[in-house]
Amino acid sequence: MRRTPKDLEASSRMITRRGLVLGGAMVGFMGLLAARMRFLQVDQADQFRLLAEENRVNIRLLPPARGLIFDRNGVPLAENESNYRIVLVPEDAGDVDEVIERLARLIPMTPEDIERAKAEARRRSPFVPVTIADRLSWEDTAEVAVNAPALPGVNPEVGLSRHYPRGADFAHIVGYVGPVSDYDLGRIQDPDPLLLIPKYQIGKTGVEARQEDDLRGKAGTRRIEVNAVGRIMRELDRQEGTPGDNFQLTVDAELQNYALARLGGESASAVVLDTETGDIVALASSPSYDPNKFIRGISSADYSLLTDNLYRPLANKAVQGIYPPGSTFKMVTALAALEDGVIQPEETVYCPGHAEVGGRRFHCWKGGGHGAIDLMNSLSQSCDVYYYDIAQRVGIEKIAAMARKLGIGERHDVPLSAVAAGLTPDKQWKRENRGAEWVIGDSLNAGIGQGYVLASPLQLAVMTARLASGNGISPRLIKTVDGVEQPLRSTGPLDIDEGFLRLIRRGMYSVSNNRTGTAFGSRIEAAELRMAGKTGTSQVRNISAAERARGVFRNEDLPWERRDHALFVSFAPYEQPKYAVSVVVEHGGGGSATAAPIARDIMLQALYGGTPPLEAYPSTQRREIEERQRTLPQHARPGEGPTRA
Amino acid sequence: MSYLEYSVQRVPTGLRKLLYLNWPLILLPACVAAIGFMMLYSVAGGNLGRWAEPQMIRFGMGLGLMLVVAMVPIWFWRNLSGVAFGVSLLLLLIVEFFGATGMGAQRWINLGFMRLQPSELTKITLIMVLASYYDWLDVKKVSRPLWVLVPVLIILMPVALVLRQPDLGTAILLLSGGGIVMFIAGVHWLYFAVVSGAGAGLVTAVLSSRGTPWQLLKDYQYRRIDTFLDPASDPLGAGYHITQSKIALGSGGWAGRGFMEGTQSRLNFLPEKHTDFIFTTLAEEFGFVGGASLLILYALIVVFCIAAALSMKDRYSALLSLGIAATFFLFFAVNMSMVMGMAPVVGVPLPLVSYGGSAMMVLLLAFGLVQSAHVHKPRNKT
Incomplete structure (x- = not known):
């Protein structure tokens, strides 16, 4: 096909025209692009620069x-131990499996550990460090460090972990x-961001839990540059945190150790209070357990050993165990009656061995009766x-008021877990909680610390300290926080006639x-350290008439959990009281036989600040005491006691 | 005047051809490519071997190929146009059935030494075949419906195949590139008005088909349209690309953070930082000055291309050169619009800068064709 020049010329003009239109459009669009670029990069630069900063900086x-x-x-009772661990960065390791195998030849690792480490290294992003082994000895760590050239990507790291050098002695405190x-986390409102760190350790019980906020300290921060997948590129700056406050307790570690050892694995507790300040010098609950096992999470086998134990090692019986105080409550009744x-x-009151009230017979512990008995003898012989007689006369309201004045039924403010309030019953309480009117029999039972009355060993010790000093002693557990002495809680003289108090102390003497x-068998022989006390034997069941008739109420014949609790409260020295001690042995039988000797031994240990001389003991007991001093285990045995079937 | 009428004496022969090369169209792409090497070096965190070096090697090979193409007379290429287009269609079909799947899209054939993307090749062969069509067609018939239908079918064949892959970016480029050649060739503007109207209707149809059984686009393409309209709605999900690249651009400011100092791209906040989104690195590290400089370089390439085309004496050369200029323009216009949040995220690389073999090879090949047309245009004897 031939084309005429005219055609060609027209076509050429068309192409030129349209080409120029196109070129113009393109240049126009490029101008638009440039304008957009200017808008983003110049006009809005500040806003975007800020966004970019937020993108890459991570705190x-x-x-x-x-x-x-x-x-x-x-x-030291709780300290931070250097904790060596081995960390592997998979991307630096090359052949991860091979490196882990080599590691396993240097440090103790079970086949499961190896598998777990391999699996974790595969699962995580290659730049995330994986903890291969934790809590290594320094020697193992050094071994790894020496072999570093053969272990690419492997780094020993040091962190801090909690350690309790005193083990079971302070588990409950x-x-x-x-x-x-x-x-x-659910319980805490607006939690500290630290708590959101996986596996961050916080106090679970005792002082660790109650003083958590002060012990924890303030977190430091580290600003790091990260990329989109979270890989750390470099550290920008670092601001160290504030370590937690150091706490000094009022407890004496040696006495605490002795008290726990002296309780000897019985299901028992003992509290030693300073009668001048209210300081808790020892607070033992037996059996105990090893708190170090809990730090990384206790194994379920170990845990069920503790929970299945009939002696309840996990419970701090000194503050959360509440018992009918039995005859140790008689000082309260007597004081209420004297004041009234x-x-x-x-x-004197005549004791025929029982009292007949409202058609019911209330028995004295001494079947044959004490005969005519006055206040002094009623305490010493615990009639x-x-x-029963004076409780009827004074009435429950006055008894309850006196009990409260002496700290029973009051939740003492100590930083321990599950501190129990005990119970001081009165008419209103019974109406509200039992839906029944108070009857005279209730007063009789309350008068001898039975029935509804419940008190914890700590409350009994506080009561004794208040009786001994006449002051409003309140327990204190924290002595200093970061070197700052904490205020005493105790107040001045209680509103109780000093003469009556002296009578009570005399009775206890x-x-x-x-x-x-x-x-009498548990007396202190040393003249200047004489001890005053009161025994208590509290029933955990009613003795039926049939049993009484058959004469079957010997404790030894009953199953353990139905035996009486043995209690003893005491203070010494009599003339110038220094310490108050309370001991409760669960289902231990009689207060005089079981609890009193323990209290006496702990008291002597406290008074002498160490092993007392044999001269402090009655001469007839010295050989036996000497033997015990020699064989008493140095440390409490954790978690002993019969296991629930 | 047809090529056969060329007086051989008026066309340079042998090595003399080198003297007639259009040097600005060699130097300007080399400048752009050099910027690309720098950016690839920077996004690799100072690693030359990761992206920059392979890119340099490819550019060297492409430059050689361009010169070879330039030395071959343009009429040879004209005669080859139909065959080349047929081959690229065939390759597209092969990709459909044997192609490797990358990022959910079947886009390339693995030749062993390089991955060939037939869709890239098609961008040029389509221009070639359309140019030769209009060179052949009687000028008077250009706007007759039947003769308009033929190029439309030619364009739609590869577009349909590319959309099936699916590769929306390439489809848009093919459609626009082909349309532009038709426009330059003199097809009556009413056709374009009608098509634009139909296009608007189609967009409405596409958007309203969403969620129905006859849904026209894939879900991810719809989401990209969504996030284009409101990227802030999902900054960590679908809108991530656009939001992050806007942050990178904005944080560059007037003069940029400096070479190798861009945090956005170097720290991996930007996806595809070395391919489709490499402009953000340039804009972050060299700021508005750097971005505008690149835009000016691109503009110069387009202008020189058009200038060369307008001085060409035959229809094929002129249409081909203008078509190539338009395609080149479409590449960076779409890419930059996308990166700056003016268009949906479609996979279009930044020409001569983005990492990737096929696109660079094909573009240099295209410039080779322009050179060939330029070298072999009839000149007055001197």
Whole structure:
């Protein structure tokens, strides 16, 4: 086909025209692009620069060192141990499996550990460090460090982990830390961001839990540059945190150790209070357990050993165990009656072995009766009928008021877990909680510390300290926080007639120093350290008439959990009280036989600040005591006791 | 005047051809490619071997190929146009059935030494075949419906195949590139008005088909349209690309953060930082100055291309050169619009800068064709 020049010319003009139109459009669009670029890069630059900064900078927390806990003499009870662990960065390791195999030849690792480590290294992003082994000895760590050239990507790291050098001795006081759980987080409003760190350790029980906020400290921060997948490129700056406060407790580690050992694996507890300040010098609950096992999460086997134990090692019986105080409550009844004037100290009550009230027969522990008995003897021989009589006369309201004045039924403010309030019953309480009217029999039972009355060993010790000092002693557990002495809680003289108090103390003195006293066998022989006390044996069941008739109420014949609790409260020295001690042995039988000797031994240990000389003991017991001093185990045996079937 | 009427004496022969090369169209792409090497070096975190070096080697090979193409007379290429287009269609079909799947799309044939993307090749062969069609067609018939239908079918064949892959970016480029050649060739503007109207109707249809059984696009393509309209709605999900690249651009400011100092791209906040989104690195590290410089370089390439085309004496050369200029323009216009949040994210690389073999090879090949047309245009004897 031929084309005419005219055609060609027209076509050429068309192409030129349209080409120019196109070129113009393109240049126009490029101008639009340039304008857009200018808008984004110049006009909005500041806004986007800020966004870019937020994108790449990430703030990481630096966990602070947890506050330390010491006893009153500076003995460490909770400390932070260097914890060596081996960390592997998969992308630096090359052949991860091979490196882990090599590691396993250097440090103790079970086949499961190896499998777990391999699986984790595969699962995570290659630049995320994987912890291969934790809690290694320094030697193992050094071994790994020496072999570093053969272990690419492997780094020993050091962190801090909690350690309780005193083990079971302070399990109930100091408590333990453990990984923060969802449950913990649920209870805390607006939690510290530290708690959101996986496996961050917080106090679970005891002082560790109650003083958590002060022990934890303030987190430091580390600003790091990260990329889109979270890989750390470099550290920009670092701000160290504030370590937690150091706590000094009022407890004496040596006495605590002795008390726990002296309880000897019985299901028992003992509290030693300073009667001048209210300081808790020892607070033992037996059996105990090893808190170090809880730090990384206890194995379920170990845990069920503790929970299945009939002696309840996990419970701090000294504050959360509440018992009918039995005859240790008689001082309360007597004081209430004396203050009310319903009885005179020298006035006698005839005890035939029982009292008949409202058609019911209330028995004295001594079947044959005590005969005519006055206040002094009623305490030293612990006559029940005397107290039935004065309890009727004074009435429950006055008894309850006196009990409260002495700290029973009051939740003492100590930083321990599950502190129990006990119970001081009165008419209103019974109406509200039992839906029944108070009857006279209730007063009789309350008068001898049975029935509804419940008290914890700590409350009994506080009561004794208040009786001994006449002051409003309140327990204190924290001596200093970061070196700052904490205020005493105790107040001045109670509103109780000093003369009456002296009478009560005199009665308590005769308990352990009169030949007829129920705790005469547990007296302190050293003249200047004489101990005053009161035994208690509290029933955990009613003795049926049939049993009484058959004469079957010997404790030894009953199954353990139905035997009576043995109690003893005491203070010493009598003239110038220094310590108050309470001991409760669950289902231990009689207070005089079981609890009093323990209380006496602990008291002597406290008074002498160590093993007392044999001269402090009655001469007939010295050989036996010497033997015990020699064989007493140095440390409490954790978790002993019969296991639930 | 047809090529057969060329007086051989008026066309340079042998090595003399080198003297007649259009040097600006060699130097300008080389400048752009050099910027690309720098950016690839930067996004690799100072690693030359990762992206920059392979790219340099490819550019060297492409430059050689371009010169070879330039030395071959343009009429040879004209005669080859139909065959080349047929081959690229065939390759597209092969990709459909044997292609490797990458990122959910079947796009390339693995030749062993390189991955060939037939869709890239098609961008040029389509221009070639259309140019030769209009060179052959009687000028008077250009706007007759039947003769308009033929190029439309030619364009739609590869577009349909590319859409099936699916590769929306290439489809848009093919459609626009072909349309532009038709426009330059003189097809009556009413056709374009009608098609634009129909296109608007189609967009409405596409959008309203969403969620129905006859849904026209894949879900991810719909989401990209969504996030284009409102990227802030899903900054970590679908809108991530656009939001992050806008942050990178904005944080560059007037003069940029400096070479190798861009945090956005170097720290991997940007996806496809070395391919489709490489412009963000340039804009972040060299700021508005850097971005505008690149835009000016591109503009110069387009202008020189058009200038060369307008001085060409035959229809084929002129149409081909203008078509190539338009295709080149479409590449960076679509890419930059996308990166700057003016268009949906479609997979179109930044020409001569983005990492990738096929696109660079094909573009250099195209410039080779322009050179060939330029070298072999009839000149007055001097």
